[in-house]
Amino acid sequence: MKSARFYLVLSIVLAAFAGVVAAWCATHYFASRDHDPSLHRIIHRELGLDETQRAQVAEIEARFSSQREARAREMRAANARLAAAIEADRELSEDVQSAIEDFHHAMGELQMETIRYVFEIRGVLTPEQRARFDATVTAYLTDPDW
Numbered sequence: 768m769k770s771a772r773f774y775l776v777l778s779i780v781l782a783a784f785a786g787v788v789a790a791w792c793a794t795h796y797f798a799s800r801d802h803d804p805s806l807h808r809i810i811h812r813e814l815g816l817d818e819t820q821r822a823q824v825a826e827i828e829a830r831f832s833s834q835r836e837a838r839a840r841e842m843r844a845a846n847a848r849l850a851a852a853i854e855a856d857r858e859l860s861e862d863v864q865s866a867i868e869d870f871h872h873a874m875g876e877l878q879m880e881t882i883r884y885v886f887e888i889r890g891v892l893t894p895e896q897r898a899r900f901d902a903t904v905t906a907y908l909t910d911p912d913w
Contacts, residue, residue: 809903810888814896823891831884838877845870 849866856863885904892900
């Protein structure tokens with residue numbers, strides 16, 4: 768009787784272990800590797816930037832990162848004002864509308880700064896690199912699932 772329990776427990780442990788191994792294999796070996804190309808990966812790994820281009824791109828990215836963070840703070844502040852206005856007014860008041868407009872303004876500025884960033888990066892690329900970069904940007908902007 769004792770050996771039957773031992774084999775039952777051993778079978779359960781081995782089955783659980785086999786399930787873990789199967790799940791790991793499925794996610795690491797059999798899962799689709801056709802991920803959308805990221806703009807960052809394209810720029811840093813696939814365009815073959817030279818040292819001068821890398822330095823220029825790093826400067827552009829540092830400036831854009833600072834701008835993006837500032838806009839994100841503006842959007843969070845506008846959302847906080849929106850929450851406070853909704854809590855206080857419980858209707859589509861002038862304060863609610865103003866907070867929405869503030870958020871949209873910050874979001875629009877972020878989009879404009881992002882497009883400027885794209886064009887700045889594009890400006891340091893060779894014609895061959897630009898073709899790959901442009902195709903990636905176009906794919907992102909026309910992705911129906913986004």
